[in-house]
Amino acid sequence: xxxxxxxxxxxxxxxxxxxxxxxxxxxxxxxxxxxxxxxxxxxxxxxxxxxxxxxxxxxxxxxxxxxxxxxxxxxxxxxxxxxxxxxxxxxxxxxxxxxxxxxxxxxxxxxxxxxxxxxxxxxxxxxxxxxxxxxxxxxxxxxxxxxxxxxxxxxxxxxxxxxxxxxxxxxxxxxxxxxxxxxxxxxxxxxxxxxxxxxxxxxxxxxxxxxxxxxxxxxxxxxxxxxxxxxxxxxxxxxxxxxxxxxxxxxxxxxxxxxxxxxxxxxxxxxxxxxxxxxxxxxxxxxxxxxxxxxxxxxxxxxxxxxxxxxxxxxxxxxxxxxxxxxxxxxxxxxxxxxxxxxxxxxxxxxxxxxxxxxxxxxxxxxxxxxxxxxxxxxxxxx
Amino acid sequence: xxxxxxxxxxxxxxxxxxxxxxxxxxxxxxxxxxxxxxxxxxxxxxxxxxxxxxxxxxxxxxxxxxxxxxxxxxxxxxxxxxxxxxxxxxxxxxxxxxxxxxxxxxxxxxxxxxxxxxxxxxxxxxxxxxxxxxxxxxxxxxxxxxxxxxxxxxxxxxxxxxxxxxxxxxxxxxxxxxxxxxxxxxxxxxxxxxxxxxxxxxxxxxxxxxxxxxxxxxxxxxxxxxxxxxxxxxxxxxxxxxxxxxxxxxxxxxxxxxxxxxxxxxxxxxxxxxxxxxxxxxxxxxxxxxxxxxxxxxxxxxxxxxxxx
Numbered sequence: 173x174x175x176x177x178x179x180x181x182x183x184x185x186x187x188x189x190x191x192x193x194x195x196x197x198x199x200x201x202x203x204x205x206x207x208x209x210x211x212x213x214x215x216x217x218x219x220x221x222x223x224x225x226x227x228x229x230x231x232x233x234x235x236x237x238x239x240x241x242x243x244x245x246x247x248x249x250x251x252x253x254x255x256x257x258x259x260x261x262x263x264x265x266x267x268x269x270x271x272x273x274x275x276x277x278x279x280x281x282x283x284x285x286x287x288x289x290x291x292x293x294x295x296x297x298x299x300x301x302x303x304x305x306x307x308x309x310x311x312x313x314x315x316x317x318x319x320x321x322x323x324x325x326x327x328x329x330x331x332x333x334x335x336x337x338x339x340x341x342x343x344x345x346x347x348x349x350x351x352x353x354x355x356x357x358x359x360x361x362x363x364x365x366x367x368x369x370x371x372x373x374x375x376x377x378x379x380x381x382x383x384x385x386x387x388x389x390x391x392x393x394x395x396x397x398x399x400x401x402x403x404x405x406x407x408x409x410x411x412x413x414x415x416x417x418x419x420x421x422x423x424x425x426x427x428x429x430x431x432x433x434x435x436x437x438x439x440x441x442x443x444x445x446x447x448x449x450x451x452x453x454x455x456x457x458x459x460x461x462x463x464x465x466x467x468x469x470x471x472x473x474x475x476x477x478x479x480x481x482x483x484x485x486x487x488x489x490x491x492x493x494x495x496x497x498x499x500x501x502x503x504x505x506x507x508x509x510x511x512x513x514x515x516x517x518x519x520x521x522x523x524x525x526x527x528x529x530x531x532x533x534x535x536x537x538x539x540x541x542x543x544x545x546x547x548x549x550x551x552x553x554x555x
Numbered sequence: 556x557x558x559x560x561x562x563x564x565x566x567x568x569x570x571x572x573x574x575x576x577x578x579x580x581x582x583x584x585x586x587x588x589x590x591x592x593x594x595x596x597x598x599x600x601x602x603x604x605x606x607x608x609x610x611x612x613x614x615x616x617x618x619x620x621x622x623x624x625x626x627x628x629x630x631x632x633x634x635x636x637x638x639x640x641x642x643x644x645x646x647x648x649x650x651x652x653x654x655x656x657x658x659x660x661x662x663x664x665x666x667x668x669x670x671x672x673x674x675x676x677x678x679x680x681x682x683x684x685x686x687x688x689x690x691x692x693x694x695x696x697x698x699x700x701x702x703x704x705x706x707x708x709x710x711x712x713x714x715x716x717x718x719x720x721x722x723x724x725x726x727x728x729x730x731x732x733x734x735x736x737x738x739x740x741x742x743x744x745x746x747x748x749x750x751x752x753x754x755x756x757x758x759x760x761x762x763x764x765x766x767x768x769x770x771x772x773x774x775x776x777x778x779x780x781x782x783x784x785x786x787x788x789x790x791x792x793x794x795x796x797x798x799x800x801x802x803x804x805x806x807x808x809x810x811x812x813x814x815x816x817x818x819x820x821x822x823x824x825x826x827x828x829x830x831x832x833x834x835x836x837x838x839x840x841x842x843x844x845x846x847x848x849x850x851x852x853x854x855x856x857x858x859x860x861x862x863x864x
Contacts, residue, residue: 217680354834379824379829379832380824380832380833381833382834382836383834383837385781385785386836387777387782388775390565390568390817391562391565391566391816391817391820391821391833392820392821392833394558394561394565394817394821395558395562395821395822395824395825395833398558410682411682411777411779414682414684414776415775415776415777418775418776422693422700422702423561423700424695424700439681439682442684443682443684443776443777444776445684445776446687
């Protein structure tokens, strides 16, 4: 393209506009300090609705705190939430993490997925910024030894343990087959499930594998059928779980199907159709209605942003946990906040939040659900 | 025994699906020596269009029997895919017909990526579920289950292959196709309208792909903008295994590949004592592809064409 005078003028105007725009953003009153907090979740792609939900949860907390007025060490504080999109993609997650670090955020709420939270956590660790994930459940996230990594939801170890025990004692399964989708989430959950089920006295008769793009499970299901299990556990997500439930029925595999929070959603029921009936799955945390501040939160949130997808209450609590630590430290300085985070004891919407040394929540609850008449219904909550 | 039989049935159905898609690859290759990598995406578009129409019909006439609804979906998907394939050929391949072999191949990959992204924009990134409206009965055979839909898929792909064979060997168009395959220039001298023959080949392949797409999504109960990619790769492997350019070869290759995959995934864990697991299912297809390319590049039923490819 030939560079004409017009394009030159237009582009320099654009550049000037960008500069002015940036200048405005960082401009502050002399007596109010702006504290930037990052919020990262997929805002585009198949999980965009869940990602936006996280961001809205965090934003609601930030808006409330700003409205109440926050003071740290005698200075008025204005919190600013910077929402970023990691597209649920590990590569993008690291780019976004670096971007937030460069922008000088004081803390990060995120990310949504385990697969993005783990690679991004290194960037926050290196920069010494506290990170609180509302929804990443993979064990590896807090097992890296980073003093910056926290989460406000039960991890897969807790979930896998509950599932394994429930399979044997609650569902009476003796012969159990396990399939996982070889992702960080699916494999981790299946491994923990297997350990717990064995410890509870169940026998693992088959361990089969698939991947997170597969649709045909007839071969592994047939092989499993030959081993006569009375329960099949699947560590993976609904796009695989749905067809799997259908193919089990078609092959005459009468074992029950059990899964983690990857299956516990509306899409699973849509994909499995009538074969979803009787499927059991768990989800970390309490059902919203049973949360201490659940009904109240629901009313406030829905008035502002519409229906709650999943994790908004956790993102909301994550911001409050963070600000509580800032208040105790009397500063938004990441190093001082990090020193205070281990002392967290916060009564949040989702429950009483305390961290262990790794940054996991202590005694996170896990709730079991079963599909009945095309709806997920609560079976019981295990603390 | 019933388990082994069930695995054979699993493989046969999977293989029939591969074969249906492989027929499209093999026909185009037979005539143009072009590997039409966009063919898997044409199949995907067939599934998506079919599903959309099925949803519309169900909204308009909820009492219509399921078979008729699906038939309606297929009948709209076929012309949609034909139009798509015709345009692809005209826009992306025809201008490059005299270009070096690599150019149309890369264009084909480009078209495939474009189609994936267009489908993502139109139908979204969600998995779309196929309504459960087809009769779901099944037979039991020595302890193995085979459903109506599975039988239909196998019969369908066999009959499509038979009619294609008839078309190519016994009709005027078929003769023109074979002539074009041997030499475009000489065929043109003999009065064959080469452009029309090539268009016809793409149209027939697309029609089969449309049917295959709807059948695949009915069988697995879902459709997704990405579904054509793996399906296309497997079908391509099947076509190469059977001898690319050969219609019976595509069928044989598809069936063999399906059965190898099913038996492989079903038994590898037990045979290797858990050392190798069923996540190697997809590896079998490509392992077979490599093996065939090394040992018998022309495929099982293919003729030796040393100067080509």
